[in-house]
Amino acid sequence: MSSAYLPRLVDDLLAEYLASFPAVMLVGPRACGKTTTAARHAATVLRLDTRQGTDALRADPDAALRHRAEPVLLDEWQEFPEVIGAVKRAVDAERRPGRFLITGSARSNTDELLWPGTGRIVMLPMYPLTVAEATGVSPRPFIERVAAGEPLVGAVPSPDVADYVGLAVRGGFPEPALELDATGAQRWLSSYADQLALRDARSHSLRLDASRLRRYLDALAINSAGTPQDKTLYEAAGIDRRTAHEYERLLADMVVTDHLSAWSTNRLKRLSRTPKRYLVDSGLMAAILGADVGDVLSDDNLLGALIDTFVTAQLRTEAPMSATRYRLSHLRDQNGRREIDVIAELPRGRLIGIEIKAAAGVRHSDARHLMWLRDSIGASFVAGVVLHTGHDTIELDDRIVAAPISALWN
Template identity: 55%
Template sequence: MDAYLERLVDPWIDEILDSAPAMMITGARASGKTTTALRHAASVVRLDNEREAGPFRADPDAALRERPEPVLLDEWQACPEVLGAVKRAVDTERRAGRFILTGSAQSDADPALWPGTGRLIRVAMHPLTVREQISRSGHPFIDGLLSGDPPQLPADPPDLRGYAEIALRGGFPEPAVELEGNVRRGWLESYVEQLLTHGRAGSGNGRDPVRLGTFFAAYALNSAGIVNDATLYEAAGLDRRTSRSYTRLLTDLGVIAELPAWSSNRLKRLARGTKRYIADTGLWGAAVGADVELVMSDGDLLGRMIETFVVNQLRAEAVVDPSRPKLHHLRDRDGRHEVDVIADLGARGLVAIEIKAHSAPKPADARHLAWLRDELGQQFKAGALLHTGPARYHLSDRIEAIPICSLWS
């Protein structure tokens, strides 16, 4: 990649460094964290290099001192002692723009993160969105929907097959931007293989890469679904404890994600199960062995891929959306009503989104959005039925049919 692709989080990183002493960028390996952080740093320490990490293991406070700031501490989890040194440096001198830490996603329950509590602002970095891949500026989709500022749709929007090609390209910078065809697919398959043999997945920690691979494939086949733990671990041939351990691991590595169920005291009998997703549709394709021809011949796989793709675009935008939406899903216990994405804006209301692999949805296709609007009244600010057709049009009060490509137009 010859030129740097501006990331959605770049302005947010600048804003943080202008005001706060330290920040941490988390995300899946190879999603571009280091490349982005380097553009904001004055000096860098690569802590996955043992020669550079050695002084920090011996005396982290001394090793950190007198470096040009902001100091980028790359792959901090390879030398967790550095987090305590950052805490002490910030407590001693709390000026803006001192430290940037990068590393793969970590569980909030990880004790190594405790020294950063109250000292670090965390920024989640996702694989490239399509907007980032084509260097297109614009409002986050939910913010634009609320402001009534419709995007200019492309003159030649993708058709259903085009969306499948875009989705299976994924968002990891190297395969998405630099590689093509079989080489891209080989990169994604290799990523999955290396993910499963990651040091934290080894049998020394009670984790078997073969069983983990079976679990990841089962998870991928259920992406964009509400599936309970029992169904998932039985499909993978695991017990409950192992299944939950693998879920935590893959979440920490940033390759799976969940949308929690939305709840409200105004609506009764809502299901509580989470909705599960693979965090990148390129990885999803590698995990299930799907190419464009396969998804175009299998309606179930196609629907899961399109929804997973759209939700991941929205998840990446939510990090920088000024309205700070919290993303959920909604389903009632009887299965009569279901909304793919609820963007909860707190006291300001909510936006509801349905996702369909359909080129010309009708008002009846938005019946779940209309039901939610009627139940919630003015709390319902806007509804969008994102579809694979070329046109944006009104469906009913506060509900529009909008092409998926509006996410990057």
């Protein structure tokens, strides 16, 4: 293995999938490192975003996949979608594990009933770097540690709020996160947003209006980590509801946006069903808004939204890798008086609640919504954590602690 390669959280799980399934699709946003990681697990690489990679497939894709050293990596499959049919036929003919590894910057057609990969290709998400990955550490997933009752200790030396904002503004795309200075990183991320609208998205929709899509992306960035109504977004972008829904699907398909579904239960009444919307990367959010560290620190609303987007990105990336299967959601009642930023739902209905505070000082009252949830659901409440930008871990109440955000990767 090359010493230059930075191990990713997905590596071990990808190896397990290839040992068990004939075809695995690694899906994530463009430039998050999919090709670099996938190539390390492949014996043959076919890059479908190049003419050389597709020439052999155009005439006879089935024949082009035969007799190649496996696993065969089919990189950027959405540039030549016909290859999925060839993979289907190859897997149907011989269903041994580790035959194909497919990467793409789109989930296109993966939800359609007639998509040929159903039952044959297993999906595995990959996201931009977490801080743990970028710094070369590999703690157990945070939710696993909370569920096990492990101590939550922050990093040493302890970051302060400006340090956290600096990490969030740089984001997790490997090039700006690891190789560029602050100015270069912001320029890279701004260019990335422009290219999403001007080039990448056009391969998904011929009817696309790039300037309107960019305005809609701006509206999503402003509202990242929020629960805006659809009307708020499409009016801000100057488009109609139908166009907004099309753009929403498109950006989710390209793994640029994500959401946390609203958690609900029959035991609690009047809970909102509105999802919490996010850009998948806090650095991309900051670049779209043209905000640097100083801008963020001078705007409390932006600070809170950026830190929430940053922390949720760390948790989102860990979730598929965890041995403890859990789902992430959020909780908010219909009048907005009670809300919990992240809910991790463990097997058998057990819950962990996480509040994210862009403040160094934590008070007992900051846990009031977690205490309300604990008292409402009883033994199903495993633990609550208030993640903050200070230095200390503090027990706030029964099964509820405050811990530094850096406990995520320490």
